[in-house]
Amino acid sequence: xxGVSQSPSNKVTEKGKDVELRCDPISGHTALYWxxxxxxQGLEFLIYFQGNSAPDKxxxxxxxxxxxxxxxxxxxxxxxxxxxxxSAVYLCASSSRTSGITDTQYFGPGTRLTVL
Amino acid sequence: GxxxxxxxxLSVREGxxxxxxxxxxxxxxxxxxxxxxxxxxxxxxxxxxxxxMDMKQDQRLTVLLNKKDKHLSLRxxxxxxxxxxxxxxxxSDSWGKLQFGAGTQVVVTP
Numbered sequence: 001x002x003g004v005s006q007s008p009s010n011k012v013t014e015k016g017k018d019v020e021l022r023c024d025p026i027s028g029h030t031a032l033y034w035x036x037x038x039x040x041q042g043l044e045f046l047i048y049f050q051g052n053s054a055p056d057k058x059x060x061x062x063x064x065x066x067x068x069x070x071x072x073x074x075x076x077x078x079x080x081x082x083x084x085x086x087s088a089v090y091l092c093a094s095s096s097r098t099s100g101i102t103d104t105q106y107f108g109p110g111t112r113l114t115v116l
Numbered sequence: 117g118x119x120x121x122x123x124x125x126l127s128v129r130e131g132x133x134x135x136x137x138x139x140x141x142x143x144x145x146x147x148x149x150x151x152x153x154x155x156x157x158x159x160x161x162x163x164x165x166x167x168x169m170d171m172k173q174d175q176r177l178t179v180l181l182n183k184k185d186k187h188l189s190l191r192x193x194x195x196x197x198x199x200x201x202x203x204x205x206x207x208s209d210s211w212g213k214l215q216f217g218a219g220t221q222v223v224v225t226p
Contacts, residue, residue, distance in 0.1 A: 031212060043204065043216035056211060091158060095212065104149075105214060107159040 002026070004108035006092050012114045013082055021077045021111045025094030032075050033095075033105060034067060038088035046090075049075065082115045089113070120217035122205050127223045134192040136220045138205030141186065145207035148181060149214070150190045153202045162190070162203075192222075200224045 005024045013019050025032050034046040045059040049069040060066070064082075069075040079086055089112050093105040120140045128134045140148070146167050151159040165172045165179045165188070172179045178191040192199055202219040209215060 033213065035214070042218045043206075043214075045213045045215070048211065048213055050212075056213070059213075093159075093214075103212070104161055104164065105208075105212070106161065107151075109158040 004092055004094050004106055006090075006108040006111050008111060009109065010112045010114075012116065014116050015084060016081055018078065018080045019082055019113065021079075021090050021113070023075045023077070023092030023094075023108060025073065025075070025092070026096075026106060027073075029094035029096050029106075030072070031095045031103075031105075032069055033093045034075070034077050035091045035093065036088045037091060037110070041088075043091070046077070079113075082113075084115050087113055087115045119215045120205055120207065122203075122217035122220045124218065125221050125223070127225060128195050130195060130197060130224055130226050132195055134190075134195045134199065134222055134224075136190045136192075136203050136205075136222065138188040138190075138217055139186055140188065140205070140207050140215075140217075142207055142209065142215070143183075143186065144210065146210075147208050148179075148188050149204075149206045149208070150177075150179065151204040151206060151216075153204065153219070155201075159204065195222075195224050197224050197226070 007022045030051045032049045047067045048056040064080045067077045089110040091110045093107045095103040095105045122138045149164040150162040176193045180189045204219045205217040206214045
């Protein structure tokens with residue numbers, strides 16, 4: 001079946017502009033995660049959605065970052081007023097995790113964001 | 117200090133075995149994972165081990181877990197050029213969030 005998909009695959013933007021990154025998780029997966037991979041910082045957790053529960057936003061680096069998950073499926077990560085330090089690969093993952101059970105996360109190919 | 121530590125680089129000859137080591141600090145982690153990332157690609161799950169196991173074998177891959185020392189290793193037998201990649205060790209916290217190491221770049225030479 002289809003894996004996790006992300007769009008766009010590459011995004012180049014100017015400093016100060018807003019960007020939206022999209023993630024389509026594997027069908028039926030209730031948990032969705034966003035991570036960021038950047039030079040010098042490695043892989044960092046950003047935000048986690050589980051079903052209809054309030055998201056865990058503890059990894060978001062600033063209030064310029066926000067994310068939504070509509071209908072328990074597609075998620076959008078929005079970065080407002082982008083800065084050069086936001087340049088990174090943004091990875092989305094999904095899993096069929098249910099409460100009390102940890103399940104494997106499957107990753108999308110990522111969106112490479114470059115802020116000029 | 118870092119939650120997950122890995123050596124940054126490993127060079128291995130084709131046909132030899134590779135061993136990638138990882139240490140972690142969170143003793144409550146239930147699952148520990150190895151992910152592979154090839155250039156320009158996303159993360160591919162290679163294998164995982166449940167914390168009450170000490171070994172798991174999957175074809176050319178062997179995972180060893182020493183829970184007392186919080187040490188995890190990945191052995192790749194008969195390493196091939198296609199195994200050249202960055203390998204990430206990770207554990208999941210109680211909410212399922214993954215904590216990753218910095219990654220070990222494995223270079224396979226002919």
